[in-house]
Amino acid sequence: MHFHRRTFIAASLLAFASISTPASAQSTLLNVSYDVSRELYKDINPAFIAQWKAKGGETLMVNQSHGGSSTQAGAVIGGLEADVITMNQSPDIDILVKNSLVSPDWRKRLPSDATPYTTTTIFLVRKGNPKGIRDWSDLTRPGLQVIVPNPKTSGNGRYTYLAAWGYALAKDGSEAAARDFVTRLFANVPVLDGGGRGATTTFTQRAIGDVLITFENEAVLLDKELGGDQFDIVYPSLSIEAAAPVSVVDKVVDKRGTRKQAEAYLQYLFSPEGQEIIAKHHFRPRNETVLKKYADRFPAVKTFTVEGTLGGWDAVKKAHFSDGGIYDQIVVKR
Numbered sequence: 001m002h003f004h005r006r007t008f009i010a011a012s013l014l015a016f017a018s019i020s021t022p023a024s025a026q027s028t029l030l031n032v033s034y035d036v037s038r039e040l041y042k043d044i045n046p047a048f049i050a051q052w053k054a055k056g057g058e059t060l061m062v063n064q065s066h067g068g069s070s071t072q073a074g075a076v077i078g079g080l081e082a083d084v085i086t087m088n089q090s091p092d093i094d095i096l097v098k099n100s101l102v103s104p105d106w107r108k109r110l111p112s113d114a115t116p117y118t119t120t121t122i123f124l125v126r127k128g129n130p131k132g133i134r135d136w137s138d139l140t141r142p143g144l145q146v147i148v149p150n151p152k153t154s155g156n157g158r159y160t161y162l163a164a165w166g167y168a169l170a171k172d173g174s175e176a177a178a179r180d181f182v183t184r185l186f187a188n189v190p191v192l193d194g195g196g197r198g199a200t201t202t203f204t205q206r207a208i209g210d211v212l213i214t215f216e217n218e219a220v221l222l223d224k225e226l227g228g229d230q231f232d233i234v235y236p237s238l239s240i241e242a243a244a245p246v247s248v249v250d251k252v253v254d255k256r257g258t259r260k261q262a263e264a265y266l267q268y269l270f271s272p273e274g275q276e277i278i279a280k281h282h283f284r285p286r287n288e289t290v291l292k293k294y295a296d297r298f299p300a301v302k303t304f305t306v307e308g309t310l311g312g313w314d315a316v317k318k319a320h321f322s323d324g325g326i327y328d329q330i331v332v333k334r
Contacts, residue, residue, distance in 0.1 A: 027060050027261055031062060031064050031065070031083070031085075032084070033065065033085070034092075035156065035198070036195075036215060038066050040277070044277055048264075051268065057264075068149065069089055070091075073095050083248065086244065087155065089155040093247050106245075110246065116278060117275075118284045119215045119244070121216075121239045123234040124214060124222065126210065127229060127230050136236050139185050139188065139211065144210050147199050147213070148199060148214075149199040152321065154194065154199075157199075158321065161182065161320070165178045166304050166309050167238050196214055200218060216282060219231075238304065270287075272290065276290055278290075
């Protein structure tokens with residue numbers, strides 16, 4: 001995938017400029033993150049800043065940049081100086097390893113393979129579910145409009161694609177059947193937004209589509225923000241576990257002298273306080289005590305993982321998302 005440096009840097013700077021945490025800063029951190037984590041880090045940042053200050057640290061400012069996950073990784077490769085990167089899929093950190101920005105051992109530096117929480121892919125439908133959408137198989141009906149972000153630029157979209165593939169694989173048992181199913185599903189996608197938040201806007205504000213496929217936390221947030229009287233959440237019979245990986249960007253923190261602050265920031269995500277904030281934003285925390293406390297927020301859902309079912313991210317990227325891969329072939333048929 002090729003990235004245009006100026007375009008990505010400009011877009012990312014615009015993205016975080018309005019989400020800075022106000023402070024009289026002596027030090028700053030930049031967290032480059034994916035599209036639908038904005039509200040989470042709006043709460044994480046001031047909580048961490050206060051704790052850091054109370055423990056004798058200096059005053060900090062934490063700035064945020066948000067966009068499609070793969071787009072954000074491209075921005076960092078293009079020169080955006082992220083101290084930390086908080087993504088929704090590991091390939092968007094692994095590509096920074098390949099570009100000598102992040103250490104190859106990044107998964108081992110924090111608990112749970114450096115993933116402080118997980119989420120899963122679900123459906124958001126219009127109130128009363130007028131189209132009777134219950135499972136993935138319903139999404140291939142002729143005339144139905146399905147809203148998803150672009151899997152080439154968005155981790156949210158990539159998880160949607162893979163969730164549909166895994167569902168078809170489990171149901172029919174063959175790669176050919178899975179390809180046919182996902183082809184028919186994407187034939188019902190009228191527009192491919194660059195990120196999860198763009199897809200949400202298409203569905204909620206532009207009123208396009210019968211169903212939005214997105215992360216659980218995004219659907220719950222929307223339902224809450226809009227009063228719970230416009231949409232319903234539908235959990236499919238099988239979905240995908242989306243673990244959200246985080247890392248310091250080693251080349252940047254060593255250049256800027258911010259390693260200590262950046263590492264503490266990421267460690268805070270795994271602390272009981274950080275896990276509480278994560279759970280309150282409807283991401284599934286790793287801390288079992290916190291998860292149990294908020295169990296009513298997280299309905300049981302049968303999930304699979306990319307590593308356990310689809311052969312791992314390297315195999316998936318090569319087969320599905322490389323130029324000319326299965327996804328490109330499917331999109332040509334749309």
